[in-house]
Amino acid sequence: MTIPPPWQNLRDAIESVWPVSRYRDVGVVVGCSGGADSVALLRGLVESVRHPAAAAPPGFIVAAHFNHQFRGRESDADADFVRQLTEQLAVPLEIQCGQAAEQDEQSARNHRREFFHAVMRRHGARYLALGHSRDDNVETVLYRLMRGTGPLGMAGIAPFRPFSDDPSGSDFVIARPMLDLGRDQIREALRSIDAPWREDASNQSNAYRRNWIRNELVPAMQSQFPQAVPAIARAIQGQRQWRDALQPVIDRWLAAVQIQEKPLTLRRLDRIGREAETDPTATPLGDQAVAVEALRRCWQRSGWPLRDMGQFHWTRVFEMLAGRGPDAWTLPGAIEIRRDSWAVTLVRRDG
Numbered sequence: 001m002t003i004p005p006p007w008q009n010l011r012d013a014i015e016s017v018w019p020v021s022r023y024r025d026v027g028v029v030v031g032c033s034g035g036a037d038s039v040a041l042l043r044g045l046v047e048s049v050r051h052p053a054a055a056a057p058p059g060f061i062v063a064a065h066f067n068h069q070f071r072g073r074e075s076d077a078d079a080d081f082v083r084q085l086t087e088q089l090a091v092p093l094e095i096q097c098g099q100a101a102e103q104d105e106q107s108a109r110n111h112r113r114e115f116f117h118a119v120m121r122r123h124g125a126r127y128l129a130l131g132h133s134r135d136d137n138v139e140t141v142l143y144r145l146m147r148g149t150g151p152l153g154m155a156g157i158a159p160f161r162p163f164s165d166d167p168s169g170s171d172f173v174i175a176r177p178m179l180d181l182g183r184d185q186i187r188e189a190l191r192s193i194d195a196p197w198r199e200d201a202s203n204q205s206n207a208y209r210r211n212w213i214r215n216e217l218v219p220a221m222q223s224q225f226p227q228a229v230p231a232i233a234r235a236i237q238g239q240r241q242w243r244d245a246l247q248p249v250i251d252r253w254l255a256a257v258q259i260q261e262k263p264l265t266l267r268r269l270d271r272i273g274r275e276a277e278t279d280p281t282a283t284p285l286g287d288q289a290v291a292v293e294a295l296r297r298c299w300q301r302s303g304w305p306l307r308d309m310g311q312f313h314w315t316r317v318f319e320m321l322a323g324r325g326p327d328a329w330t331l332p333g334a335i336e337i338r339r340d341s342w343a344v345t346l347v348r349r350d351g
Ligand SMILES: Nc1ncnc2c1ncn2[C@@H]1O[C@H](COP(=O)(O)OP(=O)(O)OP(=O)(O)O)[C@@H](O)[C@H]1O
Pocket: 030, 031, 032, 033, 034, 035, 036, 037, 038, 039, 064, 065, 066, 067, 068, 112, 129, 130, 131, 132, 136, 200
């Protein structure tokens, strides 16, 4: 049987990012909403592991659907659709229902995440696969840009990253192998194999700012720049390469500067030996761009709000670290920063 080219291209694109050999022995939970992206992902992965050449033991792909019950009967119909799909594909399915009252997007996402985590543990799966597309990545970066972000935020969604909320610290990984595929391309691939999906009507609403980006901003950009999405996606990819190059530099900066995590205590840069200035291979401790990215990582680890931290605040923290400016200051999110003769300490006032 010949495979239609759009579907084959999708399979090849997934395979090139995430070869089946990397996941066939460790187990994958696929988050399937019933939407085109995750339906294509589930179908693609199932076909790949069942390909005779893959020689995979059956049944270690598990689908997981969270029924948020945001949209009453429509939500139940999504769940039914996913149930039928997984029966047809002979893939085990786990479903959990959320609270209809809970309309806040962030807490819904958190609950979904907890559910995924529980399913991964139950089945002993290493990976959680999600169907984010190139368009999702571009929308995410536009969103971050408008809310305020740094160079690392502009690197977009990571194709692979640890499931960092995992309290046991085991090596669960989130995989997003469709980040190079456009939303239209994914739909076309599904159409080419006559595979249905569910259209989420709430994606049409502009109530959420993310939907406004998707439904208004991006089309407006495309009306003047038809290639805007792939162009931005290329910039994101370039930024990701810079980000990857920067990670070890940030690690070394933290190793040299951070004394302890709680309370966050950082050595004063002007008190650290001067070898960094004379050794060209040493980590540039006094480089503001590196320092700010390292500080952002500290903020993330501490669970402090990054949102209201502007360039002005980062520069001031950097100045204080370098032994200049005031001895004490309060940053957004009630983070208090104090400098003594050797170090700078940061504490959140309420905790
Ligand atoms: N309710 C859900 N149950 C299970 N997985 C989900 C659910 N919602 C989202 N996901 C997973 O997270 C990915 C990204 O979610 P998002 O809400 O951004 O999806 P989307 O762009 O609407 O994609 P899709 O077309 O797959 O619904 C989905 O592709 C899917 O893998």
